[in-house]
Amino acid sequence: MGKIRIAPGLKKKVVKVEHGIFRCDLPANMASPGPPLGPTLGQRNINIQQFCKEFNERTKNIKPGVPLPTRAFINANGSYTMIIHKPTSMYLLKQAAGINKGTIVFRSLAGKITFRHIYEIAKIKSEDPPIECVDLKRICQLLIYTCRSIGIQVVRNLDPVEYSKFLKERQEFLIAKRKELDEIKEAKLLRTTV
Known part of the structure; x- marks a missing residue:
């Protein structure tokens, strides 16, 4: 050739x-x-x-x-x-539940939101280019799975007085847990320096 x-x-x-x-x-x-x-x-x-x-x-x-x-x-x-893109779904779910962090103890409850919250967040996220062709029902299902992974319970109705009481109790629990973790960390430091 x-x-x-x-x-x-x-x-x-x-x-x-x-x-x-x-x-x-x-x-x-x-x-x-x-x-x-x-x-x-x-x-x-x-x-x-x-x-x-x-x-x-x-x-x-x-x-x-x-x-x-x-x-x-x-x-x-x-x-x-x-x-x-629109804010992350994790951020929007935590904002709707009124929490800063998800669950820190396996299978514990971090917060609650309603199905209406899920629907509104799904409408916001449906405008994102990667999932704009995905059905709204499927987006809602994905959001519910995300809620489960971070300890947010999805309920039909939410009593504001009861929920604010729950959030105060959770805040006290987080403070106690943080104190406990700090004590464990301090004890480890004392063992390594001796």
């Missing part, structure tokens, strides 16, 4: 289409060029100030500090396409 000849004057040209995908959870309206975001974007040849400014501008109507999953599709020339 003979060699393939390229016409004189034509050169082979390799074009990089995509440099990669950058994924992170950024707090709404609080992106800053400092670590850890700045160095990570700098490695990918992205204008850090422009990225932070665009992110903060697009999230200015959201409560500051809400974690937003962010994806940036990065081209070889440093340009990018930013996609900002």
